[in-house]
Amino acid sequence: MSVLCLLAVPARAQVSRSQPNAGFCEQIVISSLDGTGGFEYPAWGAARFNPADDNQVAALRSEIDSTGVVRRHLYLLNLKTHTQKRLVRDVGCQLAWGRTGWLVLERGSQLWRVKANGDSLARLAPAASGALYPAWSPDGRLLACWQPDSLDTGTWALTLLSPAGRRVRVLPTPGIGLFGPPTWSPDGRKLAFLGRPEKEHQYYMPSIYELELATGKIRTVRQASERHYPKAASVHWLKNGKQLLWRDSERNLAVLNVATGRPRGKAESGPPRVRILSLDVAAGSQRLVMVVWEAFRAPGPGAGTLFYRSRLATAALPGKKLRYW
Numbered sequence: 001m002s003v004l005c006l007l008a009v010p011a012r013a014q015v016s017r018s019q020p021n022a023g024f025c026e027q028i029v030i031s032s033l034d035g036t037g038g039f040e041y042p043a044w045g046a047a048r049f050n051p052a053d054d055n056q057v058a059a060l061r062s063e064i065d066s067t068g069v070v071r072r073h074l075y076l077l078n079l080k081t082h083t084q085k086r087l088v089r090d091v092g093c094q095l096a097w098g099r100t101g102w103l104v105l106e107r108g109s110q111l112w113r114v115k116a117n118g119d120s121l122a123r124l125a126p127a128a129s130g131a132l133y134p135a136w137s138p139d140g141r142l143l144a145c146w147q148p149d150s151l152d153t154g155t156w157a158l159t160l161l162s163p164a165g166r167r168v169r170v171l172p173t174p175g176i177g178l179f180g181p182p183t184w185s186p187d188g189r190k191l192a193f194l195g196r197p198e199k200e201h202q203y204y205m206p207s208i209y210e211l212e213l214a215t216g217k218i219r220t221v222r223q224a225s226e227r228h229y230p231k232a233a234s235v236h237w238l239k240n241g242k243q244l245l246w247r248d249s250e251r252n253l254a255v256l257n258v259a260t261g262r263p264r265g266k267a268e269s270g271p272p273r274v275r276i277l278s279l280d281v282a283a284g285s286q287r288l289v290m291v292v293w294e295a296f297r298a299p300g301p302g303a304g305t306l307f308y309r310s311r312l313a314t315a316a317l318p319g320k321k322l323r324y325w
Contacts, residue, residue: 043310044325045072046278047289050116051099051136054282055080057289058087058097058116059312074105076116077325079314087118096143098136102163104143111165124165131161133181137188142168144182144191158182158193158211172216179206183237183244189213192221192235192244192258208235208246210258222246222261239285245317250275253318274322277310281317288319 045060057077062070074088074095092106102113104124111128114121131145143161156178158171173195180194190213194206208221221244236245243264244256251274255264278291290313297307312325 040307040309041070044291044312045310046093046095047291047312048095048097048103048280049282049287049289050097051138051283052101054284054287056116057312058095058103059289059291060091060093060095062310074103074114076118077312079325082325085118087116088112088114088121094132094134096134096136098140098143098163099138100140100163102136102140104134104136113163113165124161126165127167128161128165131159132156132178134161135182135184137184138186139188144184146178146182158191171211171213173209173211173218176209176218180234183235185237186239186241192237194233194235196224206233208244208256208261220261221258222256234279236279236281238281239283245279245281245285247276247279253279255318279319286317288315288317289313290315290319290322292322 041062041064043062045062047057047059050056050058055078057079059075059077060072061075062072065071071089072091072093073086074091076085076087078084087103088105088107090107092109094104094106094111096104097116098104101116103116104111104113106112107123109130111124111131111134112121113124128143128145128147130148131143132147134143134145136143141163143163143165145159145161146156147159149155149157158173160168160171162168171191175197176195177197179196182191182193184191191211193209193211195209196206207223209218210221211218233249234247237243237258238245238255242258244258246254246256246263248254253276256262257264274292274294276290277293280289282288292311292313294309294311295307296309313322314325315322
């Protein structure tokens with residue numbers, strides 16, 4: 001049952017959005033002259049499939065506690081039985097699920113790992129400090145992530161970590177800045193990621209790059225075609241190893257040919273009136289789990305008051321018919 005945080009929103013309101021870790025969580029604030037706004041809680045955040053079972057999903061959910069404070073917790077969901085279990089309390093925005101059964105999450109600005117049953121919660125090694133966008137390799141032996149440059153120059157390095165958080169390798173990404181999470185090719189030999197030229201403004205649209213791990217060679221899969229920020233953009237390697245699923249905007253999904261960067265047919269528009277906040281693809285590439293934002297008006301005496309809700313949904317590729325959790 002959803003609980004509403006009832007904050008009146010006047011007809012003329014100003015909407016501001018904060019996205020500290022693009023693609024993982026977004027905070028929406030509706031403000032007016034008196035600072036009021038409206039949200040629906042619980043609110044879902046990032047969601048990730050179990051690589052070994054697409055009926056299981058790990059998801060982050062924000063809830064209001066008894067003191068009125070909003071806190072985020074990690075849940076394990078069974079999509080088949082429609083049951084859920086809270087695994088870890090008070091977590092951040094980061095979330096990744098590896099084939100060996102380990103989940104990586106953020107707590108107190110540090111990366112931690114925990115088993116899918118909630119056991120063995122432990123902080124990763126200090127070498128993992130400051131890491132963003134962790135992504136497990138297909139065999140579960142490595143984590144790819146972005147980390148701040150060791151010289152504190154304001155740039156970020158694509159880095160490989162061990163499951164315990166020890167640094168294995170810093171990958172060459174000359175002139176390419178942080179933008180979004182990496183994704184592994186099914187054979188574990190390549191990474192695709194979203195990046196932008198380091199000298200460009202941070203709100204320019206990202207390009208998709210492919211990095212070959214054996215040689216360190218980087219090539220551009222698809223260049224940015226617009227000069228604006230497509231909120232919640234991300235890229236996901238599909239099972240056949242020849243295609244990428246690209247969320248190029250809040251509503252559109254495109255399947256790209258890795259070799260040519262060309263889309264397969266037209267981009268698939270998302271359902272009307274929703275914004276795709278977070279997306280993950282099952283290991284078989286046939287099922288999606290999404291977190292979507294919806295805007296709605298309050299019924300009854302407060303009709304016209306604006307609220308936002310964050311909902312968890314699944315869909316078959318390409319993701320047009322949503323089934324809500």
